[in-house]
Amino acid sequence: MKTILTKFSLIFIFTLLASGIVFSEEQKEQIKPLIVKPVKRNRPPSDAVILFDRGNLNQFSSVKDNSSVPWKVKGAFFTVVPGSGNIQTKQLFGDIQLHIEFKIPRAAKKREGQKSGKSGIYLMGKYEVQVLNSFENETYPKGQAGAVYEQYAPLVNASLKPGKWQVYDIVFKAPDFNSNGSLIKPPCLTVFHNGVLIQDHVEVLGPTTSYNKELPEKTVKGPLMLQEHNNAVSYRNIWVRPL
DSSP, X not given: OHHHHHHHHHHXXXXXXXTTOOOOHXXXXXXXXXXXXXXXXXXXXXXXXXXXXXXXXXXXXXXXXXXXXXXXXXXTEEEOOTTXXXXXXXXXXXXXXXXXXXXXXXXXXXXXXXXXXXXEEEETTTEEEEEOOOSSOOOOGGGSTTOXXXXXXXXXXXXXXXXXXXXXXXXXXXXXXXXXXXEEEOOEEEEEETTEEEXXXXXXXXXXXXXXXXXXXXXXXXXXXXXXXXXXXXXXEEEEEEO
């Protein structure tokens, strides 16, 4: 009986929220957070959307022509094929928590600056968090690993050397627009690199360089895009939690 009442209570609360009813502070204190099983042994939480775990890239398509992804899958990770073009998710996302792991190839140590292990992660296909070898590799601050490309340098450099798996945990808040298309609030990004805070709720000034220009200009959802930039960067364990 208690379980049935709890489920009914949650349905009732969500119905009220959807209808636009405003709760008092006292009422808000009575709303219990949903139970979500947390990350365990590097696995996604129970409410995550799995974009890549292992085996195939069925959740993605080629940006060029919406065909199947030409990047190379090997078990639990996949690798950029230089010259093949960018890829993006078939599903569209707005506000999300994103977990993504990447590995800069060891060969990147032989290259310098922006040529060393470059790729990029584009929220909504428009707003890039830079992927680059920034371990003992000098470049301009707004272009190094963890930068919101050409807008915000990371607070610190938390990069590992090429050949090591690294992690970005990103909280993204999508832009919001009035019915006339004017901007209410810009998109915001918070980024942790290997567990270290490197972007602290920064307001993105607009689409970054090399974004997918085929996407509608003023939207509140878009695909997650991964950039091909002539470097064999690998990715694994990609999941999102719509917020």
